Amino acid sequence: MRSILPVVTVVLIIVALWYAAAVRLNAPWVYDQAERAGAPAPGFGQLLGETMDQERPVLPTPHQVVTELVKSTFGMAVSSKRSLVYHGWVTISATLLGFAMGTGLGILLAVGIIHNRAMDLSVMPWAIASQTIPILAIAPMIIVVLNSIGVQGLIPKAIISAFLSFFPVLVGMVKGLRSPDQMQLDLLATYGASKRETFWKLRLPSSMPYLFTSLKVGIAASLVGAIVGELPTGAVAGLGARLLSGSYYGQTVQIWAALFAAALVAAVLVMAVGVIEGRVLRRMGMVR
The missing domain is CATH 1.10.3720.10 (MetI-like)
Structure with missing residues (x-):
């Protein structure tokens, strides 16, 4: 258990920093969309939600990468050109x-x-x-x-x-x-x-x-x-x-x-x- 704990800690820190970077890099698109629509600037909660699952993000979030990885590996036929x-x-x-x-x-x-x-x-x-x-x-x-x-x-x-x-x-x-x-x-x-x-x-x-x-x-x-x-x-x-x-x-x-x-x-x-x-x-x- 002691040998696993440092590894898990480092992984969690990396994932947290990754999410923070994703919010920071994907936020300009959210602000731009709000400005185009004439809506007020989004609050933190809305910003957080809209930067987590963008279709074409600057930096994908960890759960997006894992989802795509699982879908492309297990969710398609092995012979598929998308597998x-x-x-x-x-x-x-x-x-x-x-x-x-x-x-x-x-x-x-x-x-x-x-x-x-x-x-x-x-x-x-x-x-x-x-x-x-x-x-x-x-x-x-x-x-x-x-x-x-x-x-x-x-x-x-x-x-x-x-x-x-x-x-x-x-x-x-x-x-x-x-x-x-x-x-x-x-x-x-x-x-x-x-x-x-x-x-x-x-x-x-x-x-x-x-x-x-x-x-x-x-x-x-x-x-x-x-x-x-x-x-x-x-x-x-x-x-x-x-x-x-x-x-x-x-x-x-x-x-x-x-x-x-x-x-x-x-x-x-x-x-x-x-x-x-x-x-x-x-x-x-x-x-x-």
């Missing part, structure tokens, strides 16, 4: 494919870096430099180039996801593979272990905690990449498409519902990686 489950699955598909590609690339580069001095000096600086490029700038370029060679659909979004997710995996794996101290390496050398045996019996097991920590970051970054990849394409499916359609038609409640859906998807994906981490590390005897 967040449908759009969420499209984005998740690109996220998982991009995450797999980025993870594989990051691990392969990390293995090369720790075994090859030239790769360490050449690949790592380029990998760091690649993350300084704004993804919003490079995403349209990737999509245009791939479209020109006939690659469309899921693959361009997955490549953008991989671009964001490979770097944390690369950094985490390099750190993990280098985590064994010199005494452990010397002991295996004394036993006559080859580089391959040292890698499989010492370096790789030692890197697992680092790998799973970076995977949690990578899968969240992959989701961001999938959503960003949907924005410049004018996509008709995916959480990015819901954000686009909401902005086109001024449906701020829809935009916020899609944002919260994306946050929930990210939380579920990170939790799934955490569950796999616990089972793998427990199987390896690293945790009880």
Whole structure:
């Protein structure tokens, strides 16, 4: 109970501040409507009521977002183009494919870096430099180039996801593979272990905690990449498409519902990686 109380307190404070901000930002529309109708300025009670459920508010209230989220998730057929489950699955598909590609690339580069001095000096600086490029700038370029060679659909979004997710995996794996101290390496050398045996019996097991920590970051970054990849394409499916359609038609409640859906998807994906981490590390005897 004591561990839950601080979390509940913070949530309640955030919700209260959200409602206060909604009243403040939505109030000008209420005053403008009263002025147009020649009516007196609304009192606090009337103002409070009329700012809570506007059709197109500047800032939707929490209950509006929750209502739209529930309606779009459970109140529609999964195959409906207005269902967040449908759009969420499209984005998740690109996220998982991009995450797999980025993870594989990051691990392969990390293995090369720790075994090859030239790769360490050449690949790592380029990998760091690649993350300084704004993804919003490079995403349209990737999509245009791939479209020109006939690659469309899921693959361009997955490549953008991989671009964001490979770097944390690369950094985490390099750190993990280098985590064994010199005494452990010397002991295996004394036993006559080859580089391959040292890698499989010492370096790789030692890197697992680092790998799973970076995977949690990578899968969240992959989701961001999938959503960003949907924005410049004018996509008709995916959480990015819901954000686009909401902005086109001024449906701020829809935009916020899609944002919260994306946050929930990210939380579920990170939790799934955490569950796999616990089972793998427990199987390896690293945790009880």
